[in-house]
Amino acid sequence: MASKTEHKRKVVEILLLAFEQNKSVNYICCDDALRYTRIRLLMEYAYKVCNRYGKIFLSEDENACALVLFPDKRNSTFKSLFWDIKLAFQVIGLDNISKILKREKEIKKYHPVMPFYYLWFIGVHPYRQGMGKGSSMLQTVLADAKQMGRPVYLETSTLENLPWYKRFGFTIYAEMDFGYRFFLLKNNTPANE
Template identity: 30%
Template sequence: MGVAIRAADEGDRELVVRLLDEAFQDDPVSGWVFPGDEYRRTTHHRLMAAFTGIVLAEGRIDVTEDGSACALWLSVPATEHDAAEDAADDGAAQLRAAVDPENERVELIARLTAEIHPAGRAHEYLWMIGVTPERQGEGLGSTLVQHVLDRCDREGLPAYLEASNARSRVLYERLGFELTGRPLDLPSGPQMWPMWREPRG
């Protein structure tokens, strides 16, 4: 599939936030964090803006040249699990304060995903991928992810993600990711699937 991909910069911030907000409005995990359609419509974008800011500062955001899809990646160093969890705890509380202070689920989702995040080996972390709803199902997401997986294979790096719905889980399995450990059961909510991919070749 001939899709032009470039690295996003500060000038793409609003585009990325809009893409993520639109792409995840109907996602089960977003629905759990922000229950109720109206609440989600008016608040969800703040969480996507926070994620975008973090990754613009610390990672890499790939966007398709036509602005229809984006992928947020962080390069995670080899760390001790306790140290990584302590840092995540601080970040989770700050995230809630910045996004929606009355919503404990904003902090909880950050803590729970940090608890299951693998430590010990450096890897690329696919935090989120968003495709504008009218373009979903065209292979843009697969192309964006494969763009980084090709580099992972060249450099001998594994990759990690948490799938937030069954459809994306199937996509990631096709790209070589496998379930690692048990699914994460959100309290009174949906499951997330931690997935790991060893480098190939």
């Protein structure tokens, strides 16, 4: 079994490679010479947040992962505030903070008031994509959400992923424009089905 440090390294590496060209991720990270480093720091941030306020899944073969957040469990602590400040300075950049805060506020308007299961990131190592590893990971996540009795919400800026999500029962409930199309999806599979 991998150590916590090794587990984190593997998850961050998968997400870094899987989301390197993602429009939404690149919107958050400053598009400069440090973009790759900024994306890595974003994924490390997401890992820490989900480790504390959600769940982290890594496939047995260590080629697929998912980061899940329970927004109702997240609270402000000195540590989480420190993480947010580091994110603002190291990833977003001072010039982009207001743009990103406005974006997050708009997205959160569409989130439910009730407790839900937020699939923040799901990724497969690029050399292993197209082999069913993402589908297997998504099935694991959906089964966990079903066991908890929570609907699953996620967002994507990858148009090509929409049919895949729809195969798993997700529906688009909102679409936004941030200079790229941004889709909000939900899966309301009842817990007792």
